[in-house]
Amino acid sequence: MIEITHLCRVYGSLVAVNDVSLTIADGEIVAIVGTSGSGKTTLMRMINRLVEPSSGSIKIDGRDNREIPAEELRRGIGYAIQGHGLFPHKTVGENIATVPKLLKWDANRIKARVDELLKIFNLDPAIFRERMPHELSGGQQQRVGVARALAAEPPILLMDEPFGALDPIIRDKAQADLLEIQRRYGTTVVIVTHDMDEAMRLGTRIAVMDKGQLQQFATPAEIIAHPATPFVRELLESGDRALRLLSLRDVAELIEPGDAEGNPIDAATSLRSALAECLWSGRETLPITSEGRLIGRIRRSEIERAARFDNFEGAQR
Known part of the structure; x- marks a missing residue:
């Protein structure tokens, strides 16, 4: 558990x-979202003391x-940043x-741990273990x-904004990978993002920051249903509510059981991405796979029905 109490950071x-x-519970994914300069990255970096607080605990x-x-603290806390920060001279x-x-x-x-993680991220150890970072794609x-x-x-x-530089398709897969990893290991994840859609998809709860202050800390469904401040409401209005x-x-x-024509999508894909695929390809049903195995299909009509708030309320990850 991470307990943040009356935390402040002042620069002049x-x-x-x-x-x-x-308070962040064990095994929770908390997304800290806000515009540039809102204090979200500073807040997160105080957890591993890359930034020291002015007051609070x-x-x-x-x-x-x-x-x-500090060294012991940081070795016990994983840290991933935008741009990946890989050592270019190391495999x-x-x-x-x-x-x-x-x-x-x-x-x-x-x-054994290196090979385990490479397999989890669908990178064959025999192929990728000895490669250099410049030989890899962005994803x-x-x-x-x-x-x-x-x-x-x-x-x-x-x-800290780990997926910001990725194109939309790779970013969607990276988000799905993170959710799968978190489910597998029960890791407590704190992710900073400026993208409310990303925060909505990943966060079990979302901390909305503006001008250094916490505007709301709640589940995605609660934030959509009951935005606490005009700023939160404005963030939500920057996108379509049904798509969120x-x-x-x-x-x-x-x-549902059954077959469908065309390229399949993975079961971990968001309903929003599935609807986009239906509209793009002109299909009413999509085949669904899990770990490369066909497991059923999904109907566009069911996705559209799920977008209605009265069908959604209470259905949280």
């Missing part, structure tokens, strides 16, 4: 974070993070192994960056 006359309090499992030596395997080596893991354990670099952050099995993962509702749910919820 600028109050970057102003009296923020919130952060407790991790009941222990003030200032009582933990993919060496990048992922960085923190386990610092922790003096056994060489066999390190190799592959992103996956390696997250794998490196997870290598030492940290209970907490911080992510669809982004909160996965195709897996509406699968």
Whole structure:
């Protein structure tokens, strides 16, 4: 559990974070969203003390993070950033192994962990372990960056705009990968984003920041139904409400038995992306796969019905 209490960060006359309090439960994904300069990145970076607070406190499992030596604290918290931050002179395997080596893991354990993570991210170890970062696509670099952050099995993962530079298709898959990893390991994830749609898809709860202040901290459904301030309402109005509702749910919820024509989509795809595929391809039904195996289909009519708020209310991830 991460307990943030009356947290402030002041730079001269600028109050970057102003009296923020919130609690993040174990195994939760919290998305911190806001415009540039809202204080969201500063707030997150105070968790691993890359930024020191001016006042207030952060407790991790009941222990003030200032009582933990900074090096020890950061080794226990995964950190992934936009641009991936891979070491260009190290292979993919060496990048992922960085923190386990610092922790003096056994060489066999390190190799097993590197290969495990590469397989989880659909990167064949025999092909990718010895490649250099410049030989990877942007999406592959992103996956390696997250794998490196997870290598030492940290209970907490911080992510600062990790998907911002990816194109929409790769970004959608990267988000699905993150959700699958989080479900598998139960990692507590704090992700900073400027994109409300991304926050809605990933966050079990969303912290909306503006001018250093916490505007609302609630589930995606609660924020859509009851925006707490004009700023939150304005963020929501920048996109279509029905599409935001669809982004909160996965195709897996509406699968039915049967076949369908055309290219399939994965069961972890959001309903919003599935509707876009229906409209783009002109299809009324889409085949659905999981781990490469056909498991059913989904109807466009059912996706459209799910976009109605009275059908959605209460259906949260």
